[in-house]
Amino acid sequence: MSGFTSFTYQHGQLYAEAASLVDIAKEFGTPCYVYSRAALIAAYQEFDRAFADHDHLICYAVKANSNLAILNMLARLGSGFDIVSGGELLRVLKAGGDPRKIVFSGVGKNQDEMRAALAAGILCFNVESEMELLSLNQLAKEMNKVAPVSLRVNPDVDAKTHPYISTGLKENKFGIPMTEAERIYAAAHEFTHVHITGLDCHIGSQLTAIDPFIEASNKMLNLLDHLEKQGLHIEHLDLGGGLGIRYSQESPPSIKDYVTALCNSVGQRKQRILIEPGRSLIGNTGLLLTRVEYLKHAPHRNFAIVDAAMNDLMRPALYDAYHEILPVVKKPGDVNTYQVVGPVCETGDFIGHDRKLNLTKEDLLAVMSAGAYGMSMSSNYNTRPRAAEVMVDGDTAHLIRARETIEQLIASEKILD
Template identity: 50%
Template sequence: MDHFLYRDGMLHAEDVPLSEIAAEVGTPCYVYSTATLTRHFRLFDEALAGMDHLVCYAMKAASNQAILKLMASLGAGMDVVSGGEYARAIAAGVPGERIVFSGVGKTREEMTAALKGGVRQFNLESEPEMEALNEVALSLGVVAPVTVRVNPDVDAKTHAKIATGKSENKFGIPIARAPEVYGRIAQLKGLKAVGIDVHIGSQLTDLEPYRLAFTKVKELTQLLRDQGHDIIRLDLGGGLGIPYDRGNSAPPLPVEYGALVKEVLGETGCEIEIEPGRLIAGNAGIMLSKVIYVKEGEGRNFLILDGAMNDLIRPAMYEAHHDIVPVVEPAPGAEQSPYDIVGPVCETGDTFAKARNMPHLGADDLVAFRSAGAYGAVMASEYNTRPLIPEVLVNGDQFAVIRSRPSYEEIINRDTIPEWM
């Protein structure tokens, strides 16, 4: 469920007509719903009720300060994967003890910043990283709490570019080597193992891969405890999918995911950490765009929008589907025709949909890309010197620009011309 609904013939974000936002802010832009963000976080929190747990929002999905502030106010921790994300979380008022530092390539500078600023744990991805963190922690005179990300060699049955739990993926260490690695951690005076980390991929639409991975983690927990390691936390990552194409079956609900966690891991007595991002932010945001031209081509027609692949890259990168709907509600039974929906960037890949049935639209008509709240604005670029598009947060009948559109002058002035020129 989200809070982008037609009312009186106009698509609204909560109680605000999207046409009003377009008129004031311009297009393209991202629009987020506070009510949807709040609801989706609480669904996860309630799904794990009765277990000691922490929901750490995976801020790589959408990392605007306003969204992070909202998540923090709801009691969320943060899952960060870079020094920049760590700095964003701290700036949003998230205490270090609620920040989990993930990522396959943590630098010594990032480790230092997190150890000085406070961190709940580092999720280690490799043995070289383990040795580096130990050295950094010893140089600062502290002990770093760590988990080890284990790769359970489980097929998440998702897009190849967002699968992370198979043996050929770059993430984590083989689960069979975990006892040896935890044995090494016990010898390092700058590290303390507090748990196990696993994350098998993103946009999962089936619970069975989770069951397979969690079962392996449960077995590993008992093995490590038998060897004397104090395993008190299990970080299960995120990855639960959302219904991008509303014409297809819906992915499992957070309550079903929570029931699986309790069933498989409840007896371990461990604190459970989960790191949802897409399911919290995905359906909480849309990209609002405007038709520039309707072009008749050879055997096909095109809707050319002012939004482009640099604004929303998921279709070009992942062949991802987004429902695209007109902001003005079509009349019941309105005639539809197939269009290729494209942007103005000089790339054939700047295509959002091919032969997508749409009601007849004309220049200046508005459309909304549904389920664009996750991995939309955060992956945008200024390719073709197209300014990063604004982000807008709606709360009831109010809205505010939470990131403004830079001017051409601001973009150009970031460049520096060498003195010899």
């Protein structure tokens, strides 16, 4: 348990800040996501302090966790937001986010989404193709508006992360090729309803070394210098997100070291720096609380069947991702090696492989580092209602999303006559 966690053992029981996870399970049931307010505030403030006097905007990547209570807390701290859909735009606005601090990323923005963002008056569209730029210019013209634009450039940098979350290589779907960027920037200045404000890149997620960030930054700065020599004014430099967290044995840079390295690469340039952290803000501030339903001791493997499943936490099945699994109540006795699995009818439905645990039926387990891409990627597969979400503040646990019901899941469906 590293990074910005507020999860500690007290007298053999795991607590979130000063709230007992045993009590939270009794009150709200399982599976249940539990977040620490103090840990989230600490993570945001470390990002903010690391920039010192450099003009900056931290744009939280909403896709990591889009709960309204989390977005509202970040908005009150002064955060901006990186969105990738019209739905996320509405969430941020409903949560009290400032539209002038919103950047809209994503390769496939549809026209309704772009209209809504133009109407809201967002800070910037991170445009990912020439065709998108043309479409945005036309929509802005129809609405008698000027769209603020940053081109997302693909710097062809290997982020050395899982291939599914690598976004900065030339074979990835994201961004405009570096070789095309100058031409498109020059062309964009001829559009009547587009205003170029920034330069943007993002190379991937869960990066655990600084070098790829700096390689990408240096390529973007070289492009920036070329653009300015042509008389093209760039107001901000968006260097994306992607800083990793520790799930197991990873050793990612600290937030301070990461931000300091970015600022040093930018040097004396006056452009405002934008970054888009998601996982590094929220990942270690949350856990998934689950209960053991059954133990099955087979000749070759032991299974702990829990009430959380791949629909609740998709990362292990999707990425073969590792999450530490801790007993909520420590107890003496022999441990066994368990496959911690869920009740969904898929062999890929697992939470963790080969975990050494001392378990009995009804025991509570905490799946750690689950604040990012846990609830936001959850589904209703097997007609399973999505989990409750709880925010802990000191010794008080607040329900910030009620558990879904089966009735809610089927309410919009209709049987034909």
